[in-house]
Amino acid sequence: MIHAIKGMNDLLDDDALIYEKIIKTCEEVAKTYGYSYIEVPHLEVTPLFKRSVGESSDIVGKEMYEFLDKSGDSVCLRPEGTAGVVRAFIEHKMDKAGVVKRWFYHGSMFRYEKPQRGRYREFHQFGLECFNIANVYEDASVIMILAKIFKKLDINYTLKINSLGSPECLQNYRKALREYIANIENSSGFKFCADCAKRIQTNVIRVLDCKNDECAKHLINAPKLSEFLDDESRADFIKLQEILKDNEISFVIDERLVRGLDYYSKTAFEFESSEIGAKAAIAGGGRYDYLVEYLGGAKSYGVGFAMGVERVMDILRSKNIEQKLQNTYFCILDEELLPIAYKLVDNLRENGKTINLNYEAKKLAKHLNIANKQNYKYFIAIGSDEASKNEVFFKDLESGEQKSIKYDELKEIL
Ligand code: HAM
Secondary structure, X not given: XXXXXXXXXXXXXXXXXXXXXXXXXXXXXXXXXXXXXXXXXXXXXXXXXXXXXXXXXXXXXXXXXXXXXXXXXXXXXXXXXHHHHHHHHHHOOHHHHOOOEEEEEEXXXXXXXXXXXXXXXXXXXXXXXXXXXXXXXXXHHHHHHHHHHHHHOOOOOEEEEEXXXXXXXXXXXXXXXXXXXXXXXXXXXXXXXXXXXXXXXXXXXXXXXXXXXXXHHHOOOOXXXXXXXXXXXXXXXXXXXXXXXXXXXXXXXXXXXXXXXOXXXXXXXXXXXXXXXXXXXXXXXXXXXXXXXXXXXXXXXXXXXXXXHHHHHHHHHHOOOOOOOEEEEEEEOOHHHHHHHHHHHHXXXXXXXXEEEEEEEXXXXXXXXXXXXXXXXXXXXXXXXXXXXXXXXXXXXXXXXXXXXXXXXXXXXX
């Protein structure tokens, strides 16, 4: 038997309903903030991700589905959504026009990670990106959108925020952190783990993210990023906190929150949940005011987030959300009634009704059994007696009410 690839899953039945519910909720909230739908390809040239997400990140360093296509070009299944949307923004010359754009997207992302609960190789994100607004109120808005989505879905979370400052602040901070680490290693003889040793060379701030207890212990007295912020970044970060407080969004400041992608400046945030075992990020994002330029566009501001749909699905699944009833089961008791039933059902579908017609003639009790098992709301059957009077047998499977109904009354009842 051929199986799905490890870390890649089918989405069906109840899971598909939960997925639809999440995406619908996200879309509804995002639209109220002026965001509209964008779709970009799943496959892009590899340099797009190397340059945006960053060569030092785990995503680019270890997790990309990267291969040569039949013309020998290096291409890559998107590991995240921001880079492709930024590419589209530049390619459609919106950077030059200086327009404000707000887009949302959802779909598969691919990362070659070690599959485990909440961590897959193909997973789905709902994300959004706003271009050309420098005002920190938009940072607050993207956070508020997520807070509203989670409220509607009844999901508890912890919101962590931080500011990474400008590239200059980060550069100064990296230098100080590298000096601190060298000092620790020289004076105490302690050696940071192999992953950290790599991070120290490529992007030292990622050591703050290290899950190794010994490394974390030796970083307790490390210099703080907040001490390196320029005036504008500091003022924006204070303003962001004021706006969130004003709008009753609880948060904690996490000075260690540096995010796993290299393009952020100023605001960085993550929503964490403990409802899926160990604390896991269910969404993350921030500001990226230099990315458009870095990918060859004109100076444009950017801010956005992405939510991990499978992680949110996991939480909702454990809450046992109510099973949606299917609409109508339509069936025949005699084979020769199929053409009549087929036409009747088609007319009802013209009126927007959702109906499943069973083409097989069976006894009433057998049909009722199937409809009940498959969780239908309404049951309709035609036998010869009913057909002779232009009627059907109708049963509301929720209330148990049953009666005969004329063909032309059906559309009012369903
Ligand atoms: P990210 O933090 O890499 O950010 O991913 C966002 C969310 O995707 C995570 O918080 C997590 O819920 C989910 N996620 C990540 N990897 C996996 C996985 N292997 N399996 C299941 N879920 C996963 C980004 O992708 C940025 N593009 C967000 C952004 C948009 N920043 C600005 N705009």
